[in-house]
Amino acid sequence: MTESGVTEFASSSENLALKEAVIERIQGDGPITFQDFMAMALYEPGLGYYCSPGEKIGRAGDYLTSPEVSPLFGVMIGRQLREMWHLLGRPGTFDIVEPGAGNGTLCRDVLSWAARTAPDFLDCLRYILIDSSPAMTRRQRDLLESERLTEHVRWEACLPQAITGCILSNELLDAMPVHRVSARDEGMLELFVGWDGRRFVEEFRPPSTPALEDYFSRLGIDPPARCLTDVNLDAECWMGEAAARLSSGFLITFDYGYEAAELYAPWRTEGTLLTFYHHNPGSDPYLRLGRQDMTAHVDFTTVGRAGEQAGLATLGLVSQSQFLSNLGISEALRLGESDRNLEEYHRRKRAVLELLDPAGLGRIKALVQTRGQPQAVLTGWAEGVTDA
Numbered sequence: 027m028t029e030s031g032v033t034e035f036a037s038s039s040e041n042l043a044l045k046e047a048v049i050e051r052i053q054g055d056g057p058i059t060f061q062d063f064m065a066m067a068l069y070e071p072g073l074g075y076y077c078s079p080g081e082k083i084g085r086a087g088d089y090l091t092s093p094e095v096s097p098l099f100g101v102m103i104g105r106q107l108r109e110m111w112h113l114l115g116r117p118g119t120f121d122i123v124e125p126g127a128g129n130g131t132l133c134r135d136v137l138s139w140a141a142r143t144a145p146d147f148l149d150c151l152r153y154i155l156i157d158s159s160p161a162m163t164r165r166q167r168d169l170l171e172s173e174r175l176t177e178h179v180r181w182e183a184c185l186p187q188a189i190t191g192c193i194l195s196n197e198l199l200d201a202m203p204v205h206r207v208s209a210r211d212e213g214m215l216e217l218f219v220g221w222d223g224r225r226f227v228e229e230f231r232p233p234s235t236p237a238l239e240d241y242f243s244r245l246g247i248d249p250p251a252r253c254l255t256d257v258n259l260d261a262e263c264w265m266g267e268a269a270a271r272l273s274s275g276f277l278i279t280f281d282y283g284y285e286a287a288e289l290y291a292p293w294r295t296e297g298t299l300l301t302f303y304h305h306n307p308g309s310d311p312y313l314r315l316g317r318q319d320m321t322a323h324v325d326f327t328t329v330g331r332a333g334e335q336a337g338l339a340t341l342g343l344v345s346q347s348q349f350l351s352n353l354g355i356s357e358a359l360r361l362g363e364s365d366r367n368l369e370e371y372h373r374r375k376r377a378v379l380e381l382l383d384p385a386g387l388g389r390i391k392a393l394v395q396t397r398g399q400p401q402a403v404l405t406g407w408a409e410g411v412t413d414a
């Protein structure tokens with residue numbers, strides 16, 4: 027359990043208008059599920075963390091993602107995408123669909139790399155960005171317009187039909203709101219959030235939807251007894267939908283997470299929900315409402331199966347560190363003739379080590395699934411190369 031209910035009403039670093047909206051909803055409907063609370067905290071129009079102005083992702087924000095560490099991440103992704111384009115027979119239009127694109131940094135880095143080194147590939151690219159937050163979409167537009175990279179870019183409100191190419195997400199699923207449940211002697215209970223006039227209060231009630239018990243029956247796993255367990259129904263649903271929209275090509279999912287048996291291990295007593303504020307992790311979701319990020323690890327067994335049920339074949343699941351090593355990121359550790367000064371070289375070296383860090387970004391998982399290329403051997407997921 028978090029130290030729930032300890033948040034006083036007037037904390038300067040929270041979004042008071044958002045807090046009022048959450049309280050009003052609770053006063054109207056009664057206690058809401060934790061999932062509804064998290065959805066409002068992150069995505070309430072105009073008020074939620076991702077839907078309000080300000081730096082969120084990157085060194086000046088609250089947490090770092092791989093594209094924000096270095097353009098080398100985009101270069102490795104670019105190499106993998108070009109290989110996929112070749113495997114599909116170099117179609118005249120190759121879609122890269124990136125939902126949850128954040129600041130638009132990965133898109134910038136893939137397109138810049140293609141412009142420098144793969145102009146034939148660039149000519150065939152249609153890069154489609156989708157983000158549920160208008161504030162993040164604006165950041166993407168500002169970045170790509172300022173770098174004159176919009177020629178191959180389009181923004182869509184939702185996943186297009188009949189995609190040929192690759193759907194690619196980085197830390198999208200772990201930003202979706204989760205239900206929190208607990209297996210008790212009397213059966214599964216779900217965490218609800220109420221308001222006692224001074225603070226948010228947690229209470230357990232029967233599940234809001236049978237989908238939560240069904241989730242574990244389908245996995246054939248019991249949620250660990252008397253623990254707090256996070257269930258991301260939206261991620262499963264999103265993967266099924268994304269897979270259905272893919273006519274031909276690949277679905278790549280980068281995220282923090284584990285296979286179900288590891289994610290729902292009995293020793294994980296508090297689930298995996300984390301908050302981030304100015305690069306400090308925390309565990310109290312009621313603090314700094316609308317000003318801190320919230321995230322929970324992904325169940326790769328369930329999301330993988332969702333893709334398979336929509337007709338995709340799974341080609342591989344590796345750590346990000348292995349993926350990047352397979353694609354040759356360690357070349358960047360060599361001091362080259364083009365390194366004008368040692369400072370530049372050391373900056374690059376630090377970035378590579380950060381992307382490969384087995385206790386940090388390197389432990390992110392990379393899942394790849396396909397429609398139409400079940401025999402494909404992809405460099406990023408090649409066997410025989412071990413983690414750096």
Ligand SMILES: C[S@@+](CC[C@H](N)C(=O)[O-])C[C@H]1O[C@@H](n2cnc3c(N)ncnc32)[C@H](O)[C@@H]1O
Pocket residue numbers: 076083091092093094125126127128129156157158159162195196197198201202
């Ligand atoms: C953790 S950030 C990751 C950003 C970026 N991919 C990166 O690696 O820096 C999650 C992003 O996903 C967006 N998002 C959340 N749910 C979404 C959904 N269902 N569809 C599209 N975008 C979504 C958020 O607005 C945010 O921009």
